[in-house]
Amino acid sequence: MKRSTSKRVMAALMMLVMLSMLSLPDEAGAQSPYKGYTYNQSEETPISINGxxxxxxxxxxxxxxxxxxxxxxxxxxxxxxxxxxxxxxxxxxxxxxxxxxxxxxxxxxxxxxxxxxxxxxxxxxxxxxxxxxxxxxxxxxxxxxxxxxxxxxxxxxxxxxxxxxxxxxxxxxxxxxxxxxxxxxxxxxxxxxxxxxxxxxxxxxxxxxxxxxxxxxxxxxxxxxxxxxxxxxxxxxxxxxxxxxxxxxxxxxxxxxxxxxxxxxxxxxxxxxxxxxxxxxxxxxxxxxxxxxxxxxxxxxxxxxxxxxxxxxxxxxxxxxxxxxxxxxxxxxxxxxxxxxxxxxxxxxxxxxxxxxxxxxxxxxTPFADKVHEATNLYVDGDYEKSAEPWREVLDMNSNYDLAYKAIGKALYKSGKYREAMDYFEMAKARDDYSAAFLEYRKQYMRQHFAWIAGGAVSLYVLLKIGFRLYRKWRSKRSQSKIAVSEGGSAS
Amino acid sequence: MNTVRLAKLALLHPIQFFEDIQERAKWHYAFVMIGLAILAHYLSLNFSGFLFQTREPYQISILIEALWIVVPWLTWSVTNWGVSTIMDGEGKFKQIFVGSAFTLMPYIALSVPVALVSNLLAKSEASMYNGLELFIFVWVIFLILLQVKIIHDFTFGKMLWITVLTIIGMFIIWFIGLLLYGLINQSIQFLIGIYKEINYRF
Structure with missing residues (x-):
């Protein structure tokens, strides 16, 4: 009697496992006859996840x-x-x-x-x-x-x-x-x-x-x-x-x-x-x-x-x-x-x-496409900051997806993080956006380090001027002594 | 040390330089200069800013880049020597060979600084970068023309004429080179083909 109940429990368990296997979508096993790919800025075709x-x-x-x-x-x-x-x-x-x-x-x-x-x-x-x-x-x-x-x-x-x-x-x-x-x-x-x-x-x-x-x-x-x-x-x-x-x-x-x-x-x-x-x-x-x-x-x-x-x-x-x-x-x-x-x-x-x-x-x-769609819908509406999070998740799944780098770059640009934005634009090969971020970054950098830059330029100028004068003096002295030697006088 | 002094002379007093080089030309100067030119070219490719470099590092081969400098220089020297010898030029091959290498001096001196400056420029300031590149280019051309004039002791008009002839001669050499390459390739393929054919027969 006891044995048969345990058998029955086992069978029920087996059934349950098999049923769950049937109902779960088999993502990994989904073989596709075509390979996902995309185009990047250099006209290459890196592999991408199928959408x-x-x-x-x-x-x-x-x-x-x-x-x-x-x-x-x-x-x-x-x-x-x-x-x-x-x-x-x-x-x-x-x-x-x-x-x-x-x-x-x-x-x-x-x-x-x-x-x-x-x-x-x-x-x-x-x-x-x-x-x-x-x-x-x-x-x-x-x-x-x-x-x-x-x-x-x-x-x-x-x-x-x-x-x-x-x-x-x-x-x-x-x-x-x-x-x-x-x-x-x-x-x-x-x-x-x-x-x-x-x-x-x-x-x-x-x-x-x-x-x-x-x-x-x-x-x-x-x-x-x-x-x-x-x-x-x-x-x-x-x-x-x-x-x-x-x-x-x-x-x-x-x-x-x-x-x-x-x-x-x-x-x-x-x-x-x-x-x-x-x-x-x-x-x-x-x-x-x-x-x-x-x-x-x-x-x-x-x-x-x-x-x-x-x-x-x-x-x-x-x-x-x-x-x-x-x-x-x-x-x-x-x-x-x-x-x-x-x-x-x-x-x-x-x-x-x-x-x-x-x-x-x-x-x-695919789940990847759903994530991309979520991100791109925010992105094309100009909501760059909100789109950055789903784009990061897209990159976690597929680091070849250049559009994501560009979008995150735009989000960073908008929140004033120009240096980070430049890195992302460089990865996406988005040269126009990179240039815009770079201009802002250069302006910011100049403003923050103005004292150093101006001071450096002035001191460099002064140093060069003094150095050049010393060099000239030294040269004329040397040539004078040379002339003295060639004329037969003592160099000392 | 002597090379450095000559290089400085080529940059600052080119007329005096080309008069001096006729007496003081040594073969190894030329190789040092060309080596430096290749190095400068390679460094400038690596240092230029993201906005001004469309190629990826892996797309740049130092061998091919070196050929872009060595091949024009060699063909120029040979052709210029040949043409000017026929047309009563005074220059010897050694002088042309060494003098031509020194005409790349502005490129050696300035290309790396220009590449570094390109890191500080935005896309809208590209005209500045292009202007600097053009400046180097014009300077090199100026030195080449000056070299033809002084080493061979030509008048201005004849200098231009010889330069044009030299450029035509360079193209002829390249054409014949490609032709020879193609023909030799074909004949080698032919011999390999015959060898294979005989191998299959017996």
Missing amino acids: YLYRDSIDGYDWFAGPLKEPEDLFIAGDDTIYAVDGGNNRVVHFDKSKRLLGIYGDPGGKGQLNGPKGVYVTEEGEVFVADTLNHRIVVFSRDGKFVKEFGAPESPLLGAGFVYSPSKLIIDKRNYMFVVSEGAYQGLLQIDPNGVFKGFFGANLLGFSWEKTIVKFVATPEQKEQLSNEKPPEFSNLIQDQEGFVYSTTLGIPTSQVKRLSAVGVNTLTDIEFGDHHMARRNWERLFSTFIDVTVNDKGVFTALDQTTGRAFQYDKLGNLLFIFGGIGEQNGLFKTPSSIAETSDGTIYIADRTRGRIDRFRT
Whole structure:
């Protein structure tokens, strides 16, 4: 009898241990197929702790409506439910965080039938706007999936002859104007008012100046020049709107400023930053270009851009400082074949759609990323002193994180500790900030040691003057004695 | 001691120096001067302030930095001697070799102090630092021109002409040097290839 109770206790204990093992998240064992890294001021890529790790995927195999096929675009509504353009099935699916299907948009026939849709936007009232690319129109569905209306191709002399309207992505701003990316439209984003009338282009990209082109233009024949003028400015690939009404856009085919934050008048408010990987690999001697196809922004202004070439997502803070890089091209979970869209929910989970695989991968933040986000949110708001503490914890976890050194330096600078600030700026290689701290420190030092410095200078001057006079006297005496010797007199 | 006196003379009375050096040139002066120049260069790289030094210490190799001084100096001496001998210059190779080494005297004397001063400057005062660097550079150029003029006893116009020819000659030497390096490299690779091929056959 006694023996069996002890056995029972043992078994219960074993159960408890095993259960606790199951419920505890296995942080150390979380293997990731990609290695975390970051860029420092010297353009090197030191290893960093991963900010995002693969959590799970949504493929829709347990939905009654069938699985996803070639998902093209993701949209996160205000209540954190997800709308995904299911391009291969010509529909838009609506589901929530626990993968429950909530609705389907796109009819099997009639006016509401979609053909190769590529973009979706959902208003606060739940109206679903779909960029129906191959039908050259934008379709509006009601919340319960009924066809409401459509916007056909806009008409305007500004669009030029031979303009083909292929809307691929869209947003709707606070005035209910639509901002539409039309594939191949290099003039900018199309602004369309609620009545479907074209209201002009927004935030056009410009052709950059290049010496090569200028020289070629000098020597080219008229026929060659004609071909040159066919060169188009780079076109937009995607756009999203943040809570303040700024439009974040991605652009193809340019080496810097691939991500732009456009103000209400279409001016880029992010400085000229080289987004993505800086040392791209070569294929057939040609350097590969990054292809930014989507961007997402959270309520703190932290934005994450998706590069199709490397399959990596790059996260930046509001000022454009690189925070994390994750993902890649490959077969394992956490890598992609053809990533097509990225979106972030309010709990910080990042959704990335993979067109070829037909699924949506979810990434969660690591404790390291949570700490960095806490620090950077204080930092970009200018609350340097408060941000110093979380930044120090970030450095405890990862001493390669240069942004933390710079931020702590700024906090020290603000509290008047210029000497310490200089050390931190030097570690972050932040030369401009170092120079500012150094100027303050020099001023302070001069003020504190003014008596010594002035006294030292005066006494040095006096010493030199006396010394020089003595030296001269000594020299003239010596040369006199030499002359005396050479003349045959006695030297004494 | 003699070297120090000559160095002082080169700095303060360069005309007299280049007249003196024609009689008193000794080979070892040149090596001492070049050694000092390399040392000064290395120290100035290490001492300059964080704002004015974009390279990390581990990125600086003393061997490469030394080559930046030794190679131009050697090619200059050889070319200048060659060109001036053809163009009726009076200088001997020894005089040019030693005199050229002494033209680096302003750099030896001032580069380390300038590097130290750069520690007291902010980024907005970079023009001061650049001005000092330019001052050293101009002084060295001035000594080089003066050397060509005095050692070979040229007129001003001919001095400029010989200098230009010397610089062209230096580039030709470097070009041929690179060419030879490439060709010798290729032929060595070729011989190694043949050896490997034969090795595989038998």
